[in-house]
Amino acid sequence: VGDLPSSEPLYYSDYLQLDRLLASQRLASAAGGQPVHDEMLFIIVHQAYELWFKQILWELDEVARLLAPARVAETAMLRMVARLERITEIQKLLIEQISVLETMTPLDFLEFRNFLIPASGFQSVQFRLIENRLGVRPEDRLKLAGNPYTAALSEDDRRRVEESETETSIFQLVEAWLERTPFLDFGDFHFWDIYRGAVKQLLEHDQRVVATNPNLSEPERQSQLASFTQTFALYEAVLDETKHKALVAAGERRLSHRAFQAALFINLYRDEPALQEPFRLLTLLMDIEQGFTTWRYRHALMTQRMIGRRVGTGGSAGAAYLTRSADRSRVFMDLFQLSTFMIPRSLLPPLPIEVERTMRFRFEEL
Numbered sequence: 001v002g003d004l005p006s007s008e009p010l011y012y013s014d015y016l017q018l019d020r021l022l023a024s025q026r027l028a029s030a031a032g033g034q035p036v037h038d039e040m041l042f043i044i045v046h047q048a049y050e051l052w053f054k055q056i057l058w059e060l061d062e063v064a065r066l067l068a069p070a071r072v073a074e075t076a077m078l079r080m081v082a083r084l085e086r087i088t089e090i091q092k093l094l095i096e097q098i099s100v101l102e103t104m105t106p107l108d109f110l111e112f113r114n115f116l117i118p119a120s121g122f123q124s125v126q127f128r129l130i131e132n133r134l135g136v137r138p139e140d141r142l143k144l145a146g147n148p149y150t151a152a153l154s155e156d157d158r159r160r161v162e163e164s165e166t167e168t169s170i171f172q173l174v175e176a177w178l179e180r181t182p183f184l185d186f187g188d189f190h191f192w193d194i195y196r197g198a199v200k201q202l203l204e205h206d207q208r209v210v211a212t213n214p215n216l217s218e219p220e221r222q223s224q225l226a227s228f229t230q231t232f233a234l235y236e237a238v239l240d241e242t243k244h245k246a247l248v249a250a251g252e253r254r255l256s257h258r259a260f261q262a263a264l265f266i267n268l269y270r271d272e273p274a275l276q277e278p279f280r281l282l283t284l285l286m287d288i289e290q291g292f293t294t295w296r297y298r299h300a301l302m303t304q305r306m307i308g309r310r311v312g313t314g315g316s317a318g319a320a321y322l323t324r325s326a327d328r329s330r331v332f333m334d335l336f337q338l339s340t341f342m343i344p345r346s347l348l349p350p351l352p353i354e355v356e357r358t359m360r361f362r363f364e365e366l
């Protein structure tokens with residue numbers, strides 16, 4: 001048995017560099033001669049966020065590394081899922097932390113807010129790196145007073161953020177990984193034809209329920225029956241690449257057709273052993289998007305409570321800007337749309353035995 005690697009005995013505060021960390025809370029209000037009590041909380045809460053942002057980036061970087069190879073190994077899948085799960089736990093803290101800051105009242109905030117202008121969380125480089133790493137695109141960004149979102153950054157920070165726009169995002173990596181899903185081509189077995197039949201059966205059943213429902217007035221019945229045409233059209237886009245591309249062009253889908261189909265397939269056959277981890281990965285990506293969107297809305301509500309309808313210290317329209325930004329920063333919207341296209345397990349076509357076999361764990365007998 002070899003020796004475990006070791007080093008000189010460490011001292012707690014040296015290891016954590018507490019001398020630097022704990023000397024990094026400089027109150028802007030102190031410069032005016034009157035340190036405001038609550039500014040310490042304001043600084044510490046922001047610093048705690050930045051530390052967690054650093055950890056999230058650390059995890060996302062590893063997820064990106066693990067997703068990059070042409071063939072993602074099973075162990076890599078497990079590791080990726082563990083990293084993403086950790087991010088979702090951190091996000092719960094990020095959302096909870098807002099109520100700590102809300103123990104500061106708007107009146108307390110007014111005592112030092114003037115010292116902050118034009119600084120703002122809007123200039124958080126790490127937050128922008130997280131967004132870009134996940135896959136927020138330059139064209140999704142809102143302009144602030146006609147300027148790009150990077151305009152308020154120092155030159156070095158701007159360069160870092162702009163560079164991150166050109167790196168492959170988690171969205172792109174997930175899309176490429178979905179496109180490589182091997183189970184979509186089965187030789188003679190045409191899954192999507194069978195799926196079309198199952199959907200038709202499902203919708204015709206729903207149509208019959210509407211047509212024979214005695215509680216509906218005639219105009220209500222006609223309007224509900226008409227909506228089936230739209231639903232059919234949406235399903236057609238799942239099956240037809242050209243129609244899917246039209247939805248992408250209209251900004252209603254982002255994933256490629258093949259990736260969208262693969263994500264749907266993984267959701268439909270999530271009970272197959274080989275699809276359980278991929279399903280977990282897709283679910284966690286939705287959880288993470290939900291976590292950030294929830295944080296954004298929560299932050300916007302806090303902003304409303306703190307500054308009402310005033311503009312932000314960074315110069316935006318304040319809370320109104322933040323809610324719009326929350327909607328524009330969705331990356332994995334396609335995954336949230338998938339449930340429209342789910343069909344009950346009882347209608348799902350059984351997979352051919354060769355496909356089943358490749359999707360079982362190796363030690364299991366068929």
Ligand code: HEM
Nearest residue numbers: 046049120121122124127303306312313314315316318325
């Ligand atoms: C009193 C507490 C806070 C208020 C009133 C507030 C207000 C605002 C406002 C008005 C904006 C829009 C940009 C601007 O005009 O400045 C903004 C952006 C932002 N804030 Fe806060 N904020 C607060 C606390 C925090 C905290 C604790 C964080 C954690 C890091 C944070 C992170 C951000 C981020 C990342 C943005 C950019 C969001 C985007 O562009 O979508 N804020 N904040």
